[in-house]
Amino acid sequence: MVNVIFSGFGEGMNKRVFARQGDLVLRVAQDNGVKIPTDCKDGMCGSCAIKIEELDSRPNSHSFDSKVDPDAWDKDKYTTYMDDKELNTLVEMGAISKKEAESAQQYAQQTPVRLACQCVIKGPILVTPFES
Numbered sequence: 001m002v003n004v005i006f007s008g009f010g011e012g013m014n015k016r017v018f019a020r021q022g023d024l025v026l027r028v029a030q031d032n033g034v035k036i037p038t039d040c041k042d043g044m045c046g047s048c049a050i051k052i053e054e055l056d057s058r059p060n061s062h063s064f065d066s067k068v069d070p071d072a073w074d075k076d077k078y079t080t081y082m083d084d085k086e087l088n089t090l091v092e093m094g095a096i097s098k099k100e101a102e103s104a105q106q107y108a109q110q111t112p113v114r115l116a117c118q119c120v121i122k123g124p125i126l127v128t129p130f131e132s
């Protein structure tokens with residue numbers, strides 16, 4: 001089980017929950033009463049865009065602290081590979097640049113903006129709404 005913190009989704013929805021590795025962020029949110037907008041649930045509409053940050057998982061760290069270092073992002077540890085559909089949707093909605101998408105494809109990198117309906121949890125993360 002890993003810590004997932006949802007923050008900024010509205011009153012009563014700032015929550016720290018436990019998720020299983022392999023769970024979808026969207027499913028964990030819905031199971032815990034966190035409302036993330038959805039339309040297609042298939043990586044096509046972009047309505048479920050979220051920001052993902054790696055959580056500092058040290059035992060005594062403050063639960064809402066996170067360390068954000070995109071250059072040091074360990075994609076294998078926190079979330080999963082992004083497929084072309086998700087990357088294309090994020091580019092079309094202007095959440096990431098085409099260059100960032102190409103880099104993510106080429107190096108199998110994680111981008112800080114994801115689609116909740118496509119993002120599989122592997123490690124402790126902070127999830128906040130994406131605001132364009």
Ligand code: FES
Pocket residue numbers: 037038039040041042043044045046047048049089115116117118
């Ligand atoms: S709900 Fe449409 S992309 Fe996630």
